[in-house]
């Protein structure tokens with residue numbers, strides 16, 4: 017992975033000192049709360065229900081074992097011994113003291129970690145595919161360009177105070193694992209006639225106005241990505257709405273102008289910068305790409321007999337291999353997903369002890385590196401098939417081997433009403449109740465691939481819009497209710513789910529999910545996944561079951577007059 | 578009164594900014610003598626009156642004002658002031674970048690309004706060279722620490738047109 021050089025490191029140290037001085041001035045009354053707020057937000061620090069929350073960046077999800085050990089230490093020393101991986105490659109601490117944050121930042125800087133621009137109305141952390149560099153379906157490794165973009169976003173002088181936050185995602189594989197259709201800018205790397213470049217998507221987003229992004233440029237050679245992003249950002253910075261925070265994202269501007277007119281403004285702006293000094297040089301690309309070279313893979317057989325034998329002998333191991341490992345482009349290796357979705361724990365939570373176990377596993381079995389996925393799990397990207405059994409046993413002992421990746425209980429879930437001031441409803445207890453209801457592994461495996469995503473309010477931190485089943489906390493007369501959507505999905509065919517009808521109380525939710533699953537099981541054809549059945553039979557059968565015996569919500573009967 | 582910072586010093590402001598009062602319009606407002614900064618609307622309406630006989634003319638741009646609309650007039654101005662109604666309104670950064678980079682405006686470019694310590698670095702980078710620091714803020718500390726919190730910069734901007742990657746030696 018990318019190793020910081022003296023300059024990269026110096027900038028982080030400078031940031032620590034800058035923030036220390038900002039905290040001091042705030043405490044001395046030289047900065048008002050209003051003046052301090054955007055500054056602390058741009059260092060990942062925001063005040064929530066119980067305490068400040070503090071978001072640490074894991075740029076494009078890559079980390080080494082020393083960094084994870086430091087996070088374990090920080091969580092133990094300054095918090096309650098655990099952290100929470102978010103859907104955007106960040107680690108969030110729920111209980112730090114504001115006045116400790118300069119010291120936390122100083123400790124993090126020792127291992128090149130920081131909290132730069134993890135919150136606030138600025139260019140945020142760049143996200144990408146958790147299997148970048150190893151996925152069998154990869155076209156181009158997005159990480160060198162993600163790092164080049166990270167540097168460009170860091171302390172960008174013109175775009176530090178945008179109308180609203182701005183998120184960029186890059187994907188370089190056939191399957192889109194980076195939710196690029198729902199980012200402010202989504203970038204798809206591809207090769208056209210031997211030239212590497214991007215399809216540039218703008219104006220996507222979830223949140224309270226979920227909108228699928230639109231292609232603003234079908235193909236942009238890679239050298240131009242910085243100048244092109246500058247052009248997009250300048251148009252947005254100048255013309256994005258600032259009168260209403262709910263209408264300030266770039267998606268609203270793109271909708272208001274139409275993507276054609278927006279694209280014309282961008283192209284006109286870009287014409288001035290194109291081929292200018294910010295055009296990326298081959299030398300710079302090569303310099304950065306050298307950091308992402310393949311690790312020292314051994315030349316081993318694609319099939320490992322001992323591994324096959326263990327799989328045949330131990331059903332539990334076979335299950336885990338089935339769900340929690342991913343095809344690797346190098347023969348004899350696999351990528352492993354360590355599940356942070358054990359039943360009964362808030363999705364994405366990880367204790368300091370678990371972080372240390374993961375760091376050890378990474379050192380022993382995966383070249384000392386790991387990744388964070390937007391599904392809130394941890395990935396060991398380069399494990400030999402021969403080592404999988406040992407990894408499984410050690411992960412299992414640490415509670416990190418729930419074989420549920422892609423299954424119903426491996427939900428995405430936001431912190432919700434337990435932690436978040438903006439919440440309409442709690443979300444973690446809903447996740448837990450559903451996990452308890454579906455605690456039987458045979459049943460879960462039988463149900464198969466399904467994404468269930470939960471958000472505690474329309475800000476959609478839990479990506480409920482793109483869950484096959486989406487659950488959204490809503491407020492009805494000061495009571496917590498849940499609205500259900502069906503049919504959302506991520507990937508290249510990304511789509512928003514549709515609301516099925518009136519909302520439910522918390523107590524009803526496990527039943528509702530169970531009924532939806534039953535309709536699927538009763539109707540599915542062999543080899544049909546949940547989504548396939550849903551697409552084939554439509555949402556009415558699901559509605560009718562869920563709202564059976566209720567006054568409202570069932571599908572309208574066709575009039576037979 | 579804001580404290581005007583120029584070249585790392587607090588200096589005396591020789592300019593006054595024309596304000597359009599109650600009941601006045603850009604067409605009706607009296608044009609004072611001396612070194613005056615005129616709002617864009619006044620400039621556009623009264624250019625022909627303003628230009629003759631004045632040695633020093635200033636222009637005030639609000640966040641909504643489009644630089645493109647005055648691009649052809651820039652040679653007239655000894656100072657362009659860009660207004661930040663709130664420091665979190667970042668449109669002025671693009672205004673400044675356009676003035677310097679696209680229209681090659683060379684003379685004083687002043688940040689006015691809600692101008693604070695922690696934004697000076699960004700302002701300097703996009704091309705401001707004069708800063709009306711908000712009243713009551715510590716100008717000495719701002720001069721000492723506000724302009725150079727970081728020892729290097731990655732991106733190209735007005736103050737450093739070459740991005741860091743083009744300046745690497747190794």
Ligand code: HEM
Nearest residue numbers: 102103104198221222223224430431435436438475476477
């Ligand atoms: C409790 C603290 C949190 C607060 C107050 C919060 C607040 C918000 C708000 C207000 C938005 C909507 C912004 C907009 O549409 O302009 C948002 C979006 C988002 N949040 Fe959070 N959030 C929190 C925690 C999290 C966590 C823990 C995650 C990850 C699990 C997360 C992931 C996201 C994502 C991915 C979006 C983007 C949705 C989009 O595309 O618009 N947030 N958050």
Ligand code: SF4
Nearest residue numbers: 430436439472473477
């Ligand atoms: S979705 Fe709503 S409740 Fe959940 S974390 Fe985001 S803002 Fe809070």
